[in-house]
Amino acid sequence: MNLYKKMFFFLMFNMMIMLTISIFFLKNGNTIIIEWEIFTLNSISIIYMLIFDFKSLFFMMLVSMISSMIMLYSNEYMDTEIFNFRFILLIIMFILSMMLMILSPNMISIMLGWDGLGLISYCLVIFYQNKTSMNSGLLTALSNRIGDVLILISIAWFMNYGSWNFMYYIYLFNMDFEMNMILLLMLFAAMTKSAQIPFSSWLPAAMAAPTPISALVHSSTLVTAGVYLLIRFYLLMENHYVLKILMFLSCMTMFMSGLTANFEYDLKKIIALSTLSQLGLMMMVLSLGMELLTLFHLFTHALFKSLLFMCAGIFIHFLNNNQDIRFMGNMIMYFPMGCLSFNIGNMALCGMPFMAGFYSKDLMMEMYLMENYNLFLLLLFYVSLGLTMSYSIRLMIFLLMGNNMCFPLFNFVEPMLYLKSMFILTLLSILGGSFIMHLILLDYNMIYLCNLMKFMLIIFMIFGMFLGIYCHLYMHYMMKHMNILFFTFNMWFLPKISTYGMNFYVLKINYNMLMNLDLGWFELIGPQGLFKNFMFFISKNQFFQLISVFFFFFFFFWLLFICILF
Incomplete structure (x- = not known):
């Protein structure tokens, strides 16, 4: 038995234990905090803490389950790789860093897990050693370092209280100036990790990593760490003015990523932009004051997003590493089970009724309609959900219809290990939303809406479906207006601002100074x-x-x- 299968069985065993304990904790309302005092210096105690409640245990169960499926999937996908052992070690370290961050109510241990995620994600992005991977890895690492620095500053602010266990101070110091500063630092740190505007450019660039890594990183680990951190800090954020800032930025992130995905041709980048759109949705619902509903969508999103990346990995792997969707027509003839799973994941992403994403998305929109917000944000919210349907339909048309332009005489065979891992996630993408909803949303609010508002999800899904068909058929006419397309295709010039503006132009100035001064006049004088x-x-x-x-x-x-x- 190879190392991949050993890790698969270990993670599955860990998942079953965590599921049993989390249901027990939910039923009894238990929370256990374990403390280990390392040393005490004057009035500051260095204490290692772990918190075990339903949120942390269920999230760990989800990470273990998805990681086990990815281990089974990688056994076939990474079969021809030379550095298999290094790949497995990096995945194990990544999972351990995420679990350390999930279980931490202490700022020091959160920093260890948070920084571990950033460092190991850099190592995973540069796994394929080429120039593109190096640039993407540096962009990912440096963007995440901003959040690391902000958490380090918040650790220094926490010295005012004599301890870094933030769970003890949220109730007591809600109106304190230091706590408000810590809240702002935590908010911007979470925005860097979850790639909200203006830190969105690193997430599509991180697609240079192997596809199993993308399935793990962009579903339940790295990008959701920021959302999970804000859920833990939510009691401090409640009824605070920063929620309005978060709402506007997350809504713009959701709209920008949905619009950009309709003009993208890279398969993995389209799924990455859909992840960015869902992260904006989670942040927006969190800013409305519904942290439990945000956690619910975080769980359901992890199920179908990992499935989408796995299906995309099969298409890319057997098309000789080609990621352009314009070459992938008529894939249902070659990968029937893969296309079936991909369509189920896409329907769950769009919020198709009775799929996993429907239970969280429909509840989110109905709760949003019950709130008292302006028409602009309401339209932006619903149009962004329609854009999700639009790029999903466009992607399905490209993959399932038309002519295959890539190796028409190649013999495509779906390996059994792929199908086993995808079959479990396909079932969870159908049934997981109902299971989690009946598990955690025990106290339902009374939602009273008219018939039109009740069917708003279906209306905007139909609107998005026609928009996706229009984008597919008339893209060549839209190419005439290249100025608008260039604006949307380049994520509203965010890479120019946050990436090239920070390093490329600075390095270009340094290069000119080197050529004109160091290698120019200074050579003479x-x-x-x-x-x-x-x-x-x-x-x-x-x-x-x-x-x-x-x-x-x-x-x-x-x-x-x-x-x-x-």
Whole structure:
């Protein structure tokens, strides 16, 4: 038995234990906090803490389950790789970092898990050692370092309280100035990790990693760490003005990513932009004050998003690493089970009735209609959900219809390990939403809406479906308006602002200074130039001195010769 299957069985065993304990904790309302005091310095105690409640245990169960499916999937996908052992070690370290962050009510241990996620995600993004992976890895690492620095500053602010166990101070210091500062730092740190505007450009760039890594990172681990952190800090954020800022930024993130995905042709980037859209949705619902509903959508999103990445990995793997959807027509003839799973995951993503995403998305929209917010945000919210349906329909048309333009004589076979891992996630994408809803949403609110508002989800899904068909059929006409397309295709120029604006143009200025100053004028008037000029004048001086000595001896011997003769 190879190492992949051993890790699969271990993670499945861990998942069953966590599921049993989390249901027991939910039923009895238990919360257990374990403390280990490492040392005490004056009034500051360094205490390692772990918190075990339903949220942390169920989230750990979900991470273990998805990781086990990815281990089974990677056994076939990474079969030809040379560095298999390094790949497995990096996945194990990544899972451990996420679990450390999930179980931490202490800022120091959160920082260890948070920084571990950023460091190991960099190692995973540069797993394929080429120039694109290096650029993407550096962008991912440096963007996440902003959140790491903000958490380090919040750790320094927490020294005002003598301890870093934030769970103890949320109730007591709700109106304290230090706590407000810590809240702002936590908010921006979570926005960097969950790629909200203006930190959105790193998430599509991280698609340079292997597809099993994308399925793990962009479903239940790295990008959801920011949402989970804000859920833990929600009692501090309640009725705070920063929720309005978070609502506007997350709504714009959701709209921007949905619009950009309709003009993208890279399969993995389309799914990454859908992840960005769902993260914006989670942040927006959290800003409405519904942290339990946000956690519910976080759980359901992890199920179908990992399934989508796995199906995309099959298509890419057997099309000789081609990711352009324009070459992937008529895939249902070659991968019937893969296309079935992909369509189920897409329907769950869109919120198709009675799929996993429907239970959380429909409840989110109905709760949003019960709130008292303006028409602009309401339209932006619903149009963003329609755009989700639009790029999903466009993607399905490209994959299922048309002609296959990539290796038409190739023999496509779906390996059994792929189908086993995808079959479990397909079942969970259908049944998981209902199971989690009846498990955690025990106290239902009374939602009273008219028939039109009740069917708003279906109406905007139909609107998005027609928009996706229109984008597919008339894209060549839209290409005439390249200025608008360039704006949307480039994520509203966010990479230009947050990536190129921070490093490319700065490095370009440094390059010009190097060529014009260090290798230009400083070569003439600097130390090297002075040294060369001094050496030139010294050599000339030595030459003239040698000539004068020669003339002196010539004159002396000439005089001696004259004296001898006369």
